[in-house]
Amino acid sequence: MAWRALLASTALLLSPPLLHAAERNDLPSCYDFAKLSQQRPAPSGRELVIIIDQTVQLPQALKESTYRHALRYLQPGDSVRLYGFSAYLAGNYMNLAYAGQLEGTLAPKARDDIGMNSLRQLDACLGKQMAFLQKALGQKMVESFAKPGEDIAKSEIFFSLKQIGDDIAQRPAPEKVVLLASDMLENSDFGSFYSNNGLRGIDPAVELKKVEQKNLFADLGGAKVYVIGAGLVPAANKAGYRPGTAVQKLEAFWGGYLARSHAQLVSFGAPSLTVDLQ
Numbered sequence: 001m002a003w004r005a006l007l008a009s010t011a012l013l014l015s016p017p018l019l020h021a022a023e024r025n026d027l028p029s030c031y032d033f034a035k036l037s038q039q040r041p042a043p044s045g046r047e048l049v050i051i052i053d054q055t056v057q058l059p060q061a062l063k064e065s066t067y068r069h070a071l072r073y074l075q076p077g078d079s080v081r082l083y084g085f086s087a088y089l090a091g092n093y094m095n096l097a098y099a100g101q102l103e104g105t106l107a108p109k110a111r112d113d114i115g116m117n118s119l120r121q122l123d124a125c126l127g128k129q130m131a132f133l134q135k136a137l138g139q140k141m142v143e144s145f146a147k148p149g150e151d152i153a154k155s156e157i158f159f160s161l162k163q164i165g166d167d168i169a170q171r172p173a174p175e176k177v178v179l180l181a182s183d184m185l186e187n188s189d190f191g192s193f194y195s196n197n198g199l200r201g202i203d204p205a206v207e208l209k210k211v212e213q214k215n216l217f218a219d220l221g222g223a224k225v226y227v228i229g230a231g232l233v234p235a236a237n238k239a240g241y242r243p244g245t246a247v248q249k250l251e252a253f254w255g256g257y258l259a260r261s262h263a264q265l266v267s268f269g270a271p272s273l274t275v276d277l278q
Contacts, residue, residue, distance in 0.1 A: 027100035027133050030125035034118050041104045044077030047173035048277070049223065051164060052144040053182030054086040055152040058229055062271060063145055066181045066228055067138055073277040076130070077104035079173060080137065084144035085160035086152055094160050096167070098140040100133050145181075155187045158216040158257075165218035165261065176223035177277050178263065183232040184254055190214055199231055199246045204253035211257060220263035227254070227265070228273040242270075 031040040050070055058066075074080060079101045085094035105126060111119060146152070168176065185193040191210065193200050211217060231242045231250055251268040258265045267275045 024096075024099045025101045026098055026136065027102065027129065028125075029101075030103055030122055030129055033125050034122040036114065036118055036122055039106060039110055039114065041077070041106065043079060043101065043173070044075065044104065045173055046075070046078045046175045046177070047168075047171060048073055048078060048080045049164070049168055049176060049178045050080065050082045050141070051161075051178060051180045051182070052082070052084045052141065053155065053157065053180075053229075054084050054144065054146050055155040056181070056183045056229060056232060057146050057148075057150070058181060058232070062181070062229055062232075063141070065273065066179065067141055069179060069226070069228070069273060069277055070137065070141075071134060073177065073179075074102065074130070074133070076102050076126070078102050080133070081168065082137065082140055082144065083164050083167075085156070085164070094163055097144050098137055100137065102129060102133060155183075155185060157182060157184065157186045157188075158190060158211060158214075158218075159188070161220070161261070162216060162218040165220045168223070169219040169221035169262070171221065176221050178220065178223045178225045179277060180225060180227050181229050182227065183271075184227060184230045184250060190216065193250070199242045199250065201243070201246045202249050202253055204249055204256055207253050208256050208260070212260075217257070218261040218263075220258070220261050223263045224266045224278070225258050225263050226267045226269070226273055226275070226277055228269040228271065230254075230268050230270040232271045 029037075029040075031037050048070060050066070052066075070080070080098070081096060082098040083094065084097050103126060106114070106122070114122075185199065187194055191207075193202060195201075231247045233242055247270050251265075251270070254268065255265040266278070267273060
């Protein structure tokens with residue numbers, strides 16, 4: 001089948017690439033396949049940015065929830081980008097693991113000027129494009145989550161968000177949604193949100209001042225941000241109790257941080273995200 005041949009020809013695109021600023025699309029184009037590139041409709045203007053903190057051991061339920069939230073949001077015409085970040089240690093780095101552009105259907109009037117064979121090819125391809133993205137994105141998300149038994153003590157959340165912001169802030173999609181899977185607990189040379197294996201009771205104003213002094217605010221291009229996994233207590237850490245007041249302060253800090261980073265914190269899943277992405 002021609003569609004299978006097209007998918008096979010894109011296998012190399014699914015290997016882990018390096019993060020770079022150039023436009024890229026790991027999802028095969030149905031309009032190119034049907035030789036209708038000039039008729040491709042404009043994108044929807046919506047972009048989903050999934051960011052996975054590879055220093056956090058998310059339970060399987062939260063991994064699956066992250067994937068389901070992404071799939072419920074995505075529609076034809078949307079674009080999606082998947083980033084993974086870690087501490088800056090040997091073998092660990094931030095990367096763009098997947099970038100895909102879904103395509104919309106032709107307007108009825110535009111279909112009148114196209115031959116039936118081309119339309120059949122296009123429609124068949126578009127009918128399978130979302131399923132292909134779901135499979136490829138799911139594979140890359142599985143690869144991006146921390147591996148069982150992997151223990152990375154440091155977490156460079158601020159610096160990683162700043163780098164990712166450099167990549168997405170200038171992208172053309174006017175509506176950006178960020179789905180951030182992380183415990184949101186910085187643990188780096190900047191400072192640590194931990195104390196005795198638990199969550200430190202931070203002062204949001206003091207911590208924001210420190211971020212300002214270190215020039216670690218990002219530019220997230222006006223994105224709406226949804227967090228899943230905040231304040232997560234690792235299953236193996238019996239002493240990792242997170243007091244509710246400490247989690248509230250953590251949320252207040254990140255709300256302030258994101259506001260200063262040209263973004264809006266919409267929902268802070270601590271740890272579950274209970275609202276759909278909008």
